[in-house]
Amino acid sequence: MNKKSVKDIDLKGKRVFCRVDFNVPMQDGQITDETRIRAALPTIQYLQEQGAKVILASHLGRPKGQVVEELRLTSVAKRLSELLGKDVKKANEAYGDAVKALIAEMNEGDVLLLENVRFYPGEEKNDPELAKAFADLADIYVNDAFGAAHRAHASTEGIAHHLPAVSGFLMDKELEVIGKALSNPERPFTAIIGGAKVKDKIGVIDNLLDKVDNLIIGGGLAYTFVKAQGHEVGNSLLEEDKIELAKSFMEKAKEKGVNFYMPVDAVVADKFGADANTKNVSIEDIPADWEALDIGPKTAELYRDVIKKSKLVIWNGPMGVFEIDKFANGTKAVAESLAESKDTYSIIGGGDSAAAVEKFNLADQMSHISTGGGASLEFMEGKELPGVVALNDK
Ligand SMILES: Nc1ncnc2c1ncn2[C@@H]1O[C@H](COP(=O)(O)OP(=O)(O)O)[C@@H](O)[C@H]1O
């Protein structure tokens, strides 16, 4: 990478503002997946070893500029203390005099976790005053939050304009692994896009059509395309205002010679939930009052064949509502196909896809599981990540 890293800078005795992505899934105040915390440990430990005073900052969830009690980083600080084997102090704010007082007491190698940076409206607006207030806490800025690198926020972008700004090891690793795979992709190159964030992902598909040989669509996303093909989708997830766009993507795929794979069958349910009645139907036969919550077995088989013939696969978004066993088979089949294809380099992005792979105990069979969903997609699309652009050049 042409950006300076934490290795390129003297850290001894310095106050380091290190942005990490501790946006971990939580249920009833408990962390349900700590992958992102563990992924940040190498940088934190390196900073400690080098004699820095480590000031960590992260967002958690989307509190929209307000204090939301459940989204405090308290349980993250506790878990981090256990993982580091050292007490991590937790501030109740993310900047200001009280925080400065805590920092003034820090010794070399100490770690302080600031409060959720998204409790402040200025964070997501990239308010220069908030960026300056963050910068006032430290001598050096380190960005190790790959998962949030596609956001131009005060703690991911703005602050970098006020301090010497370098990347952390997780950031470096993600950019290197994904960048290398995509700079000269081994072919056939296949992208699998699923999940529910239709609005976020539909634009991604446009850009991916310029890069891939095969595009596989699944998950809730698929039904806007099914509708665009002229079929009824019942109560399935649908973005009415994206149907025309979906049509244009199918046209573009044809023009570009990209194989565009869509579900040929689906598992439909008479309601959303574990106690729903279900059946397998052909894609043109989704009943009016039912919703498609997984790809069907024929589709899974079709996708398996494509995956097996691919040399590089990027996968973002589950094929169905994998959290409910009845609708997990499609996602499981894709994960198993990737695990079986030993010659295929697989990159998994997105919290839910990673969680699904974890749930099926196949995580160690994947080539790279990225800590960033949106970030890895934007990077793969060829977009510049603001959190990276803002760092100092080598
Ligand atoms: N057919 C479907 N209908 C409704 N929701 C779906 C469907 N398929 C998948 N999902 C949901 O999509 C969610 C994940 O979507 P998304 O956030 O876009 O993925 P990721 O986090 O991997 O990027 C999961 O919670 C899953 O239940």
Ligand SMILES: O=C(OP(=O)(O)O)[C@H](O)COP(=O)(O)O
């Ligand atoms: O979880 C994240 O994104 P992801 O679900 O796309 O991996 C990142 O922490 C960014 O969070 P955001 O999408 O609320 O900006």
